Amino acid sequence: MTDYGEHIDETKIEPRWYAIRTYTSHEAKVKTGIEAEIKRMGLQDKVLEIVIPQETVFEVRNGKRRTRIKNFLPGYILIKAVLDRRTRDIISQVPSIVSFVGRRSEPVALQPHEVERIIGRVEERKDITTVETSFAVGDPVRVIEGPFNSFNGTVKEINFEKQKLKVEVGILGRKTPVELDFSQVELEI
Numbered sequence: 732m733t734d735y736g737e738h739i740d741e742t743k744i745e746p747r748w749y750a751i752r753t754y755t756s757h758e759a760k761v762k763t764g765i766e767a768e769i770k771r772m773g774l775q776d777k778v779l780e781i782v783i784p785q786e787t788v789f790e791v792r793n794g795k796r797r798t799r800i801k802n803f804l805p806g807y808i809l810i811k812a813v814l815d816r817r818t819r820d821i822i823s824q825v826p827s828i829v830s831f832v833g834r835r836s837e838p839v840a841l842q843p844h845e846v847e848r849i850i851g852r853v854e855e856r857k858d859i860t861t862v863e864t865s866f867a868v869g870d871p872v873r874v875i876e877g878p879f880n881s882f883n884g885t886v887k888e889i890n891f892e893k894q895k896l897k898v899e900v901g902i903l904g905r906k907t908p909v910e911l912d913f914s915q916v917e918l919e920i
Contacts, residue, residue: 744813746779747840750832755806757827758783762808764825777818780811784849807832809849814838871919872898879909883919 753761762781769778784804806829812818819831819838831838866872866886874882884900887908894913899906 744815746811746813748809748811748846749814749838749840751808751810751822752829752832753806753808754827754829758785758802758806758808761825761827764827765810765822768821768825772821774818774821776813777815778810778812778822782809782811782850784809784852786852803852804849809841809846814840865918866896866913866916872896872916873919874898874900874911874915875917876915877911879911884909884916 751761762783765778765781769775783802784807785800785802788799788801810822812822822828823831830836833839866889868886868889870886872884872886874880874884879900879902882900882902884898886896887899888897890896896911896913896916897908898911898916899908901907
């Protein structure tokens with residue numbers, strides 16, 4: 732029953748996408764918690780999909796390459812569900828959930844174009860590696876690998892697509908630009 736005395740047939744509610752606010756860095760824990768609770772309560776037909784908006788990021792730190800998963804909407808997960816009162820209440824009780832995104836205590840479904848944009852970015856980013864580096868143009872660096880090992884220089888250009896730097900090093904008293912991989916240099920301290 733609604734506040735107006737109307738009866739809503741919850742069997743006819745269509746699945747929609749909702750955003751859930753979580754504690755930052757607890758997104759995976761919340762997803763696992765929701766999946767476990769849904770299974771325990773037999774609500775697999777109500778919750779169809781749970782997405783953590785994230786992408787793979789390539790980093791170079793201290794001359795070492797590594798990849799990591801980065802959430803591009805920290806503190807949020809998306810859930811596609813038939814959100815009747817029982818399902819909403821069960822999901823809301825999962826630890827590390829702050830609330831559903833919405834007005835007051837009522838979740839508001841996301842607009843289809845919002846979902847397409849976010850899910851599209853997740854799908855598009857599965858095969859693309861974003862590069863994050865601690866290098867900036869003008870930074871003093873030391874070459875730690877390759878034929879210019881132990882040379883010092885200055886970053887002149889950064890090419891994220893190729894994951895290379897153009898570094899100006901002093902060779903025989905002259906400044907010479909050389910192209911190096913991110914992993915071949917480290918910031919000089």
